[in-house]
Amino acid sequence: MNSLYVARNPRVAARSLDGEMMIMSGRDSTLFTLNKTATILWQAADGATPLEQIVQPKICTEFEIEPGEALRDAETLARDLASHGILQISEEPIVRGDSE
Amino acid sequence: MNGLLEQMTEKALARNIPLSVQLDLTYRCNERCVHCYLDHEDHGEMTTAEIKHLLDEMADAGVFILTLSGGEIFLRKDFFEILEYARLERQFCVKLKTNAIMIHERQAARIRDIGVESIQISIYSHRAEVHDAITLVPGSLQRSLDAARFLKSQGLRVIFANVLMVQNLQDYQGVRALAEKLGIECTLDPTITPMMDGDRSVLQLGVSHDELRQVFRDRGLVGDVEEFCTIAAPADEDALSALPCSAGHTTCYVSPYGEVFPCVQFPLPTGNVRNQRFLDIWRHSERMKEVRSIRLKDLTTCTSCSHVGSCSRCPGLAFMEGNMRGPSSQDCEKSLARTGIPSANMLAKKQAARDLVQIRLVPANSITQPSGAIA
Numbered sequence: 206m207n208s209l210y211v212a213r214n215p216r217v218a219a220r221s222l223d224g225e226m227m228i229m230s231g232r233d234s235t236l237f238t239l240n241k242t243a244t245i246l247w248q249a250a251d252g253a254t255p256l257e258q259i260v261q262p263k264i265c266t267e268f269e270i271e272p273g274e275a276l277r278d279a280e281t282l283a284r285d286l287a288s289h290g291i292l293q294i295s296e297e298p299i300v301r302g303d304s305e
Numbered sequence: 306m307n308g309l310l311e312q313m314t315e316k317a318l319a320r321n322i323p324l325s326v327q328l329d330l331t332y333r334c335n336e337r338c339v340h341c342y343l344d345h346e347d348h349g350e351m352t353t354a355e356i357k358h359l360l361d362e363m364a365d366a367g368v369f370i371l372t373l374s375g376g377e378i379f380l381r382k383d384f385f386e387i388l389e390y391a392r393l394e395r396q397f398c399v400k401l402k403t404n405a406i407m408i409h410e411r412q413a414a415r416i417r418d419i420g421v422e423s424i425q426i427s428i429y430s431h432r433a434e435v436h437d438a439i440t441l442v443p444g445s446l447q448r449s450l451d452a453a454r455f456l457k458s459q460g461l462r463v464i465f466a467n468v469l470m471v472q473n474l475q476d477y478q479g480v481r482a483l484a485e486k487l488g489i490e491c492t493l494d495p496t497i498t499p500m501m502d503g504d505r506s507v508l509q510l511g512v513s514h515d516e517l518r519q520v521f522r523d524r525g526l527v528g529d530v531e532e533f534c535t536i537a538a539p540a541d542e543d544a545l546s547a548l549p550c551s552a553g554h555t556t557c558y559v560s561p562y563g564e565v566f567p568c569v570q571f572p573l574p575t576g577n578v579r580n581q582r583f584l585d586i587w588r589h590s591e592r593m594k595e596v597r598s599i600r601l602k603d604l605t606t607c608t609s610c611s612h613v614g615s616c617s618r619c620p621g622l623a624f625m626e627g628n629m630r631g632p633s634s635q636d637c638e639k640s641l642a643r644t645g646i647p648s649a650n651m652l653a654k655k656q657a658a659r660d661l662v663q664i665r666l667v668p669a670n671s672i673t674q675p676s677g678a679i680a
């Protein structure tokens with residue numbers, strides 16, 4: 206299976222409010238809040254680190270989940286966040302500056 | 306307010322976080338609106354570097370919604386540099402307030418690329434002769450509307466902001482109809498703000514009581530007129546423990562000179578980001594704390610007023626009248642126009658006026674006494 210790369214969409218607004226991430230979609234001004242896993246994913250989504258390298262040290266350790274399951278869940282989550290325009294996903298590293 | 310934003314605001318309130326800040330980038334302007342409260346001279350605006358530093362401090366303090374306003378923001382040569390920094394480096398949710406006359410297709414496309422939540426444009430009439438007579442710039446309505454179309458065609462959210470005055474009283478429905486045709490939201494505000502130096506003569510531009518009463522009964526504007534104009538139930542203990550508004554609680558205002566105030570309409574200086582950290586002013590300014598300590602039950606005249614639970618009372622306007630715990634006459638006018646019931650403030654003033662001019666009749670036989678007869 207190819208690696209998946211995730212990057213924060215530069216068109217969204219984001220702020221951590223007491224540990225909870227608030228995100229305003231640039232697409233339709235919808236406000237979201239991210240749960241703990243989604244926040245970790247968001248913060249690590251630099252476009253250069255493959256998803257499994259985010260999941261392994263950051264999500265597996267934090268939540269004590271088996272790596273295969275954690276990666277599958279993270280992929281579903283990443284695709285869900287991408288469908289709302291919050292993350293960008295690609296099978297290639299993502300260079301910052303790309304927009305939706 | 307949508308549910309999630311309300312939750313976030315509650316959370317910010319509990320943690321003393323300034324969730325939303327208006328930053329005026331300049332007081333300079335290319336229009337000369339007759340009702341404007343600003344001094345348009347540049348008295349030493351913050352530099353690009355100072356503004357970027359402030360944006361860093363505000364992001365670290367938790368500010369999420371950043372309204373960039375003025376003056377006319379596009380008069381700053383570094384406007385796009387500031388906007389890009391706020392959006393792309395510090396991820397603020399940015400709202401713009403502008404007259405838009407400097408926005409052409411190229412600027413609209415650039416705003417779209419950077420991404421903003423909304424662009425609010427001041428539109429006072431759908432008729433050029435009325436709008437331009439308020440802005441004192443010939444051709445300004447056409448230019449603002451062209452800009453609105455450019456922005457709209459980029460898929461951006463545009464809002465027309467209209468201020469109700471004697472000059473444009475007949476035109477607010479026309480502005481709304483035009484907005485609707487263009488797929489644009491529209492707001493209408495009957496409040497005229499006194500000049501920054503305290504001069505209140507500009508308030509003469511406000512509409513009369515009868516006119517406001519009529520506007521408040523326009524179904525197209527207020528929806529359910531009966532509900533809008535109903536007299537609220539007396540405020541209970543809970544209602545009286547409420548905050549007067551968000552100023553100083555989850556919002557504040559920063560001027561082009563770095564001064565921090567509780568709100569753009571609440572000119573109580575609380576510190577300057579040029580010599581203090583933004584967060585220190587927000588958290589530790591004695592004046593900010595004083596504003597923050599006030600609950601409805603602490604208000605002077607208002608607690609005895611039948612409108613206190615439903616009034617739009619602005620503490621900033623009250624402050625400009627001399628007492629941040631006092632009533633705001635402009636809101637008293639609105640409450641009266643809405644419900645037909647005079648406010649406690651109006652009744653008190655009437656009583657005071659009566660006391661002042663009252664001539665007590667004295668018994669005829671006392672006229673010969675040397676002491677004065679006028680009480």
Ligand code: SF4
Binds near residue numbers: 551552568570618620
């Ligand atoms: S009520 Fe007045 S002081 Fe409070 S937020 Fe509104 S404008 Fe500002």
Ligand code: SF4
Binds near residue numbers: 606607618637650
């Ligand atoms: S109507 Fe006037 S006196 Fe009554 S609550 Fe409002 S501001 Fe206060």
